[in-house]
Amino acid sequence: MSLALEEILCLPGLQDMAVRAGARNLQRRVRWPYVAENEGIAEWVMGGELVFVTGINHPRGEANLLSLVEDGEAVGIAGMVILTGGTFIQGIPPAVIARAEQLGLPLIEQPYALKMVVVTHLIGTALVQMSQVRRSRNDILGQLLTGDYPSLAIARQRAAHLELALDRPRRLVALRLSAVDELFERHGPAHGERLWQSTRQALEDHLHAWCRNRPGAVMAQLPGDLLVLLLAEDGDLRMALAELHRQLLEVAGEMGLFMGLSSLAEDCAHYRQALNQARQALEVAQNLRPATGLCDFSELGVLRLLQGIVDRSLIDDFVGQTLGPLITPGRKNPYSLVHTLDALLKENGNGLKAAQRLGLHRNTINQRMQRIEQLSGQSLDDPLFRMNASVAMLIWRMTETQGKE
Known part of the structure; x- marks a missing residue:
């Protein structure tokens, strides 16, 4: 149950609250409001609170406010609200604003004329309502993703009522944290559990913020450790997912x-099949560990066979033997021959089309084709070499940091 700070600031009745610092982190999730009544807050909060500082029960000079900002950021509060203009705090000292900005802690000014009881009531009510809406959304998404719904017509009606536009083409992404066993082995059950829970929560917060900034994106939370994104198809999807993974x-x-990426699901009736595809792609990604962290179901044909090879060095050796002779370290474009081979394979060996794909003169492609055959000791007309090269290129694209032409 949480709301982003930017969502809270947009609630009707809170328009007089003004952001003074940390605007770059307004996507932080607020789990509950907390009114600070003690000198410090470090031992009274658990992270994710929106802390209100009134000055009523304790003097709040510049030194104390600086201390609160430092402690608040250290323990992971979502943000801090300072009430100003009344008897207790006339204004926020510039040094406090500067330090909050430096730390990235959202610092918000609230005039005393805006009653605390009104603010906390609005926030608390919004949190409860959001929790109910999110629970309903996860329920209907879970039904559609697992195929466990009594009626597709009712499921569509519920989705429409919850403002979930699910009858448009989507691709599904399945995400999962890895190396969880190692985390618990290093830190033990108690500390490991705290790290796991806090990391999982931070991951969910980041995904919620990412989805809000991507048109049509929806996040679903299923029982267990799997997270699912429903995304509209567009030209930059793979690039966006690579950046998201980073x-x-x-x-x-x-x-x-x-992450595992499904093929395109035309509407919500196909979500169960798409989730199955995304999970298969995720399993391959976990085994082959691509540099982008992502495996696409459309590429699974050969990769599903390769993941059965226990010794990863066999795969690396195969790629090295096939493509290694074509890579020229130290040159301006060390991967030019590899990219040329890739274009030739995509164009079924047609040099003219490969030249057009790469924006090169046909003579340049002809020279590169000769060089590829010389260095590899293979003929581009040999179907076995082209098959091996296609498989090696697929693995290389997944696992290497590739150079540009």
Whole structure:
């Protein structure tokens, strides 16, 4: 049960609250409001609170406010609200604003004229309502993803009522944290559980924020450790997911994270099949560990066979023997021959089309084709070499940091 700070600030009746620092982190999730009545807050909060500082029960000079900002950021509060303009705190000292901005802690100013009871009531009510809506959304999404619904017509009606636009084409992404066993082995059951729960919560918060900024994106939370995204298909989806994976690795800390991408589901009637595809792709990603963290179901044909090879060095040796001679370290474009081979394979060996794909002159492609055959000792007309090269290219694209032309 949580709301983003930016969602709270948009609640009717709270328009007089103003962000003074930490605006870049307004996507932080607020789990509950907390009114600070003691000198410090470190031992009274657990993380995720929106802390209100009134100055009523304790003097709040600049030194104390700076201490609250430091402690609040250290223990992971969502943000801090300082009431100003009344008898107790006339204004927020510039040094406090500057420090909060430096730390990235959202700092919000609330005028005393805006009654605390009104603010906390609005936030508390919104949190409860959001919890109910999210529970209902997860319920209907869970039914559609597992196929466990009494009536597809009713499921569609419920989705429409909850403002879930599910009758448009979507691709599903299945996400899961990895190396969980190692986390518990390193830290033991108690500390390991705290790390696991906090990381999982941070992961969910980041995904919620990411979905809010991507049109049509929906997140579903199923029982267990699997997270699911429903995404509209567009041209930059793979690039967006690669960037998302990079961001999530920072959140995951000691653990890793992998993703599986389904083929396109035309509407919610096909979600169960799409989730099955995404889970299969996720399993392959966990075994082959691609650099982008993502495996696409459409590429699973050969990869499903390769994941059965226990010794990963056999796969690496195969790629190295097939493509290694074509890579020229130290040159401006060390992967130019590899990219040329990739284009030739995609165009079924047609040099003219490969040249058009790469934006090169046909003579340049001809020279590169000769060079590929010289270095590899293979003929581009040999179907066995082209098959091996296609498989090696598929693995290489997944696991290597590739150069650009």
